[in-house]
Amino acid sequence: MSLQEKLLRLFSLDQKVRGIQGRLDSATNRLKVQQTKLSQLHQQRDELLSQLKLGQAKASSLEKEVEDIEQRIEHMRQQMQSVKSNKEYSAVLLEANTLKANKDSLETEALEQLNHVESLAQDLNQILERVAQQEKLVTGAQSEVQQCRDEVGKQLEELTAQRSEAEQDVPEEVRLTFNRTAYMHDGATMAPVIEASRRHLEYNCGGCYMTIPVERVNATMVASETQVVCCPNCSRILYIDQELKTSIGCK
Template identity: 30%
Template structure:
């Protein structure tokens, strides 16, 4: 249904448009600001799509990092297990050597000729036995630690297997989602290119620089406060106060004005205030 704009009729401009929203833009803004506001709507949608795509792609990276962290944990535990095993093997070797020495001392004990010699050898044998008991205790503790480390390593191995399966699911899901998002981004980028053709290169360049800084939000509506004059004004982007000159100028002129604080491009919407 076509809608007739009485405001334009009073300005001697006969305009028929398809929606009241279009009336608002065409009546309260000239072609420059109207085109920029339309471009911003597309730019914001594009930024959202790109952010969604980034998040999807990041999901794979995050999962891969999680798996890598578990692998590093497993490697550290495996290394710890090897070190404990070497210590246990060292104690086992020490124990065998001590047992061999003990067997020799038992032979000497059997051939002792005097009580003094017998007592000395017996003391040495008892010392070896006490030392061996300590070594055996240390070895048993190490073996218990080794078993605990093995169990811990097995838990992490199971976790890695589960996380790898989850990674495969994420990759499959993200692949489809990213393909859909890429198609949507391409379609919207084409619409953006078409909308950008209505804007002069210098203004478009300014818009692009600001949009890149504020995630697509290059434009900011002037917010009006107060029930009667003198009104106060603020930037709808950074919410900092604005000089009334900006609002007064944009009510009568189709020109580029920027917020003194955030540098966003300003526009005014009388119907929205």
């Protein structure tokens, strides 16, 4: 097997591995998106729960204050029955009225607080419903990932092994170039030389479609076993397919 054939074999396996890995990655990414949404909803739920607790505590402390004032007013009513002078009576009455006014405003506050608590509880219910729905979506995405793993896991393992084997067949320097270019172009590592015009000796890169100097095309034709020729523009590793090789060879 020539270096070009070895590289094309590696390229084909690399693309298969990437294709399968891509399917797994997108399933995993979809799961991550759903999990992130779920954890945002959990945060909102926890925040609402703590607001609700605070609100309930505040409401019951207001109610307690109202009760205390009621008791004090009741105590004053009894006091009034035993007052001995008008002056004393007026003083107790004034105090009782002040307490009543306080009580009214506390009651209003307590009512507002209870309304607030009620609306928090409604919000919390809505969030809990959304949490439940989101949990279903997460479960769905989890089984999608699992299903994908079940379907392609074994195949991916085999292809990955074949890919490493094919990689070992290629000289180290070329392997480095291959992997660097693969990384740079997301797997679109190799590109065929495309003949634009034989008469004008014009050739293009099948990856970026820019012109390739004819010396590079010739260098690609010469089957080196240690070196590859890359596109001067996009750096993809160039190859000449059999059809072009034959047709150039036969010109």
